[in-house]
Amino acid sequence: MLEAKLSEAGTLKKLLDAIKELVTDANFECNEEGIVLQAMDNSHVALVSVKFAAPAFKRYRCDRPMPLGVNLTSLTKVLKCAKDDDICTLKAADEADVLNLVYEAKNSDRIAEYDMKLMDIDADTLNIPETEYDARVTLPSAEFTRIVRDLSQLGESVRIEVSKEGVRFASDGEAANGNVLLRQSDGSHITGSTIKPKTEADDEEEEEAEGSSRKKAKVKKEKNDDDVEMEDDDKDEDKEKEDEDEEDFQPKENEDGEEEKDDEGEEEDSGSKKRKKKANGTSKPSKKPKTSKSKGKATEDEDSSSVVIEMNQHVSLTFSLKYLVNFSKSASLSPKVQLMMSNDVPLLVAYDFNQGYIRYYLAPKIGDD
């Protein structure tokens, strides 16, 4: 059975608000490590991946893996019945067809209890390979929201270009063309290093979860990946085969020859090497899980209003603004957002929060410049 107590129902409410328009039904895969949700958006163009590690909960218990098929519209309604600061406990018996939610007001005798019906949903367990990217832009989530909303008024797509100059978001429309350029906040020059999604939480989680067996391998993502990623829904079999490039999520660690990136190959072991990978000569300890954040350089530790750009290679990709605007609704969950890109590969938009994250993958438009 599952029993997860969240100290703030608001966290779940925000999460649902962020993804309910993208996905209508999804399995909340619960196991002893926590709860994850992965689903393609309704039109199968984007992929959403959410994780709440067990430590994210005030109390967490899950005897055995169980997928909870949830209609997000229903869950949204039920969550609207909770106040943001209510203590929220999720419970589900094994094989249950209902999810029980209890809301306890922190300072009152009010107790609300809801039983939401569950449904069977095809478990299209998506396999999302953890890849490395050519560039990562870390910026205030509100800034990202503002940019995509502004540009969405001009046109339907945006070209995101990361260069030494900074990151430029440009959109052309009937009535006007526009672009927004963000430079590295501290003006320091842009340097590349191993770039892959990472969060403090991830570090911990991954290590523990995979033990050391899981390699943080630094696989770079090749063109094919996107296909795979976005498509695997349709063709996951492919990946199973072994195209090596395809892979989805697990990387085989290194093949190491990364043609695109030259430096990735060797990771340094600063701290625990697992997490960090990067290399080239600059090797900046990208980020050590927790030890010494590499904050010194351009890492994600800067204050929340800063823009950090990490780039190993110039990238220029075009995406549908409609989706980005949707993704940007997750801004309420984190003050910062990371945009990870490699040419011809799906963009990864990551919002990390304490012991969890929401990540969105969106394939670039072809013919992008």
Place this chain on the structure above:
Amino acid sequence: MLEAKLSEAGTLKKLLDAIKELVTDANFECNEEGIVLQAMDNSHVALVSVKFAAPAFKRYRCDRPMPLGVNLTSLTKVLKCAKDDDICTLKAADEADVLNLVYEAKNSDRIAEYDMKLMDIDADTLNIPETEYDARVTLPSAEFTRIVRDLSQLGESVRIEVSKEGVRFASDGEAANGNVLLRQSDGSHITGSTIKPKTEADDEEEEEAEGSSRKKAKVKKEKNDDDVEMEDDDKDEDKEKEDEDEEDFQPKENEDGEEEKDDEGEEEDSGSKKRKKKANGTSKPSKKPKTSKSKGKATEDEDSSSVVIEMNQHVSLTFSLKYLVNFSKSASLSPKVQLMMSNDVPLLVAYDFNQGYIRYYLAPKIGDD
């Protein structure tokens, strides 16, 4: 002629906002005691009763009784032309076909004057017997609003159950079932006593208004009463006649045999059994007008965030959430609301304010458990 000066136009605005969706046209019955409005809602399912006693006004004068037929939509528009803190004076000549409204800004030389057309409306003077109830729940009006709005997302009706445990609001829906339990704030045990709507204002008003002639008679409400209450609009004549059964409002009980409820009859008489309606034999001196308000007991004196439950008998009734949500719009007029219930009798939802009130009556759904 009528001349009533209200120190805050906002009060009237809030009142109109609260009832305009329920009633489109109504008579403002003015006499020397003040102004009252009673009307069935547009679908004749609920009854709204509003009272502004003369002392509620900064100045009040009404030479002789006069009904002012008002289209609430028009009045709402006219009131939107007033600022909440404007001093508002209502004037109407005898036999006038217009209501004159003057808004004076408190600190300026601004004076706005409007003349709103009046209309003739059948004076279905509803006769609402003042009855005693088996249970009264006094809670923050915002809490009530929250509960009915939350539950209205799940289903269309709510079962309100008052027991020793507290008061539970439960609704079942397609996607989920939910319930909210409120316990007596101070944890004191629930005790019964005479339960009937009361407010300081009411006490004064009623006595004076009716003089001693009007009996505060402790009429218990029998099934018939309700009928009358809710239905008379259509058929007031009817009531006058005496058909007893139609209704909506009441089930006429009994004929006494209550097939539905078996135990009602004997309930525990904790407290004062008076309420127990049912009865056919139990008559209880319902309440004393003003003498000793039964306030001594659990009355409305608690702080605004508390929940007070007074119960003489367990009650379980089912109501349409649509109406309750509508009623709850009156929360802006009072920080607290009283829910008064007896099995098989219309619910009374009362918002009391200085020298006045808004009360709503709603018949329970039959077949409620």
Place this chain on the structure above:
DNA sequence: ATTGATATTC
């Protein structure tokens, strides 16, 4: 921009 209310249709 978001939420609630209204109207219309199945």
Place this chain on the structure above:
DNA sequence: GAATATCAAT
């Protein structure tokens, strides 16, 4: 009664 769509209010 439920869902969609449009409009209004905050």
